[in-house]
Amino acid sequence: MPADRTPALTRTEKIALTDFQNDPGPYLDRGRRAPVTITKHGHPDLTIDDAAYFERIERDRSWLFSTCRPSSPPT
Numbered sequence: 511m512p513a514d515r516t517p518a519l520t521r522t523e524k525i526a527l528t529d530f531q532n533d534p535g536p537y538l539d540r541g542r543r544a545p546v547t548i549t550k551h552g553h554p555d556l557t558i559d560d561a562a563y564f565e566r567i568e569r570d571r572s573w574l575f576s577t578c579r580p581s582s583p584p585t
Contacts, residue, residue: 522547527555 522545530537530548537546541558548556 522557524549524554 523540524547525537527548527550537548538558540546542560546558547554548558
């Protein structure tokens with residue numbers, strides 16, 4: 511999975527928790543290619559995604575918070 515994919519352009523497959531519990535292998539494989547959202551009682555509960563993509567998001571988030579800190583209020 512390319513690490514530069516854009517989440518807004520990726521269609522998320524949704525599956526019921528029961529289906530995932532009965533046969534997780536195919537959904538884990540699909541989650542390496544595109545996000546797979548597991549639903550519980552019809553509502554999104556957990557999303558499986560490629561680890562490299564998640565690591566990139568965490569790195570970007572850390573960079574954003576380290577460079578965009580609000581300035582100290584005047585005293």
